[in-house]
Amino acid sequence: MIAGRYLRARRKEAFISVIASLTMVGVAIGVATLIVVMSVMNGFRGELLDKILGLNGHFTAYPIESQFTDYKETVAALEEVDGVRFAVYFVEGQVLASGQGSSSGVTVRGMDEENLRKLTLLYNGAEQGGFDQWDQSRGVAIGYRLAQTLGVGIGDQVQIINPEGTMTPFGSTPQIRSYPVNAIFNLGMVEFDSYFMYMPLEPAQDYFKLVDEVLKPGMGPLDPLATDAEIDAAYQRIPRASAAEIFITDPDAVGVMRERLQAASGVRPLILTSWQERNQTFFSALQVERVVMFTILSMIILVAAFNIISSLIMLVKDKSADIAVLRTMGATRGSIMRIFSITGTAIGVIGTLVGFVLGLIIASNAEAIRASISNFLGVTLFPPEVFFLSSLPSRVDAVEVTVVVSMALGLSFLATLYPAWRAAQYDPVEALRYE
Template sequence: MSASEGQRPFTLFEWMMAFRYLRSRRREAFISIISWLSFFGIMLGVATLIIVMAVMNGFRTELLDKILGINGHLVIQPIDKDFTDYKDMVTRIEGVDGVSFAIPFVEGQILASAAGGSSGALVRGMTEADIKKLNLVSQKVLQGSFDDFDDQEGIALGSRLARTLGVVAGDSVKLISPNGAVTPMGVAPRIKAYPVKAVFEIGMSEYDGTFIFMPLEHAQTYFNHDGKASAIEVYVDDPDAVGAIRPAIEEALGRQVYITDWRFRNVTFFSALEVERNLMFIILTLIILVAALNIISGLIMLVKDKGSDIAILRTMGATRSSIMRIFMITGAAIGFVGTMAGFALGLVVCLNIESIRQFVSWITSTELFSPELYFLSKLPAEMNFTETVSVLIIALLLSFLATLYPAWRAATLDPVEALRYE
């Protein structure tokens, strides 16, 4: 090797020497073990970080879809007088640019009772046409249907509520409201039995165990809201643009109303998710950092073991920069292969996360993702391109930085001292 050849960065010679040092020999078994530990550490760190972030992204997306799929992006409530002209108000709201549709409804809390048990529930009175606008409800029917819903005196239950009450489509459920008819003895509870016309499953346990849909006119009668709506839900094209659309809606209504958007109603919940997500990212990045420290220790031991080889290379004409690049390639190769292997592992797990959860639950006979605790009926995972690329860049950067000190030590090794006792 000529001196001029050694001046060119990342020559074939440097790559050859780097990969030669990566191959284990019997007397270098311990160094090889540290290299393998570094590889598996980076692989597991990258895979864990990708999986956890994907699950948290999926969890947030699923919750957001479920919450906004059954609750409006904006909720308009009366201040000065009741919504007796709600049909005209809906027409004016739907004329605002950016609004998909608006739904008037009557809502009230009741006690639902049947032969199988009883449970508190939330009754929401809506027309058949409006319910069918909510794909999360109308397209998730397990039993019965919403056909001719307005023309029949019946209700639709969430699947978990139906199981709690022990009913199916066609059975009868007794609804008990504390705000009934006013009598000389006070307000008497209103008790009425309704047939179950449909059973739906949104996929969010809190909603499936709470919601009851009733035809709007029957709900107005039941809750003493004849000719009135409790509130109006507004669904917009872009949920993140509710702040910009809100003034236009207020101007279209031309009256005093109280408007809340989905961000205000769920600010604590989604803020907690965001904080948890950021903290998990920082904590799990430490796994990659620990693996990078293993690269440092492995390379330092390799430099000490290869001291005589480095000295011989220096006497043959290899420059300090060439020696430094050899050991940088050695350590960076471990980090690169480990990062790519971690990405592949994380991708496979994310694509099969629900099957893996079910398998582990079957093996351990435990509920790993309880709907009662996590609101959702299955484990979601959604890989974000920018986030995944950030994880890969962080892993590669830490792996590269880990090679600098050991490579510098190898480059500054004095050939005379290294060969003195050989």
């Protein structure tokens, strides 16, 4: 009751009440800021992982010792390993893509429709066109940002140029071919939407010359005068793949799954590169940034806790006569400590609860708030070219929110101990001497 009376403002105590209110606002801002920033960073990391691992596997398997001609058998054996969701094989190469007067370097991946269907992020990400009858289409699929760069749409021709073309007596000539655009996808990640192009597997194998033609078993030397039909009948085509992507159930179980994949029976020798190795620098930087941001923003709550100390010390000074009267009426030192501890802790608890609610509201509507501010100011906040993502993601982590709230409550309580102890040490005689 007494602590509640000390919290309520009176005319002569208005200044102290204003300080207490500002302290409460400081705690609320600190808690809300921590919740929002940590949620956005969680969403940023989670969204990047979902996008990166939605197209690129948790492991990339490269062949060693011989050409990757047994890619279908290898992928089938990999999918039998416990903990593997699925695996896909593909052809990959770097080319220059040209459209309506503009060019851009792109990565071309050749995949058949069966494997494309496994990549649900890509298969369902087609905004225009689609992947139906993909193997028979002889066209390409490009990201919407790449389509804007090249100035092409559905049905337009895209010319791709490979510098490692046909060998002639005068050297290598670039290989130039044109393909119609059959699909334009939007994955929400700048890297994929700007620099990736997909085409059916067989045309990609032909384009990158990953098809070996060897004589069929039992065929002798060909007649120099043999017709084209006889030559085609004597040779068999053996296509190759560049590598395979392996998608596992638990992305963090890289060490265990590497051993299982390498020990899998029936799998040829492979070089396995995990997603952690490919993106180690990037995600390590994100983790360091999370820790640094949490530490820096925690200072806001710490400053608010010091404000609780200063406001309580002023309250104790102002209430010295009240403390003396209470002591003469029989109040113990412990009772005095409890009064001021409850007063200071109430400031921290109310501020923490307000910050908790405010932080959850902002974190849950981060993208809508960003879009509204961008439209109002006429500027692009968090440009996708810099932050890789086309929207501002946010994921609230219950554990982190609990840590933030617990830290705020703990600091608020600790901040009350010294002023409450000073109040309990007041001598009633000295306090009332000049009253």
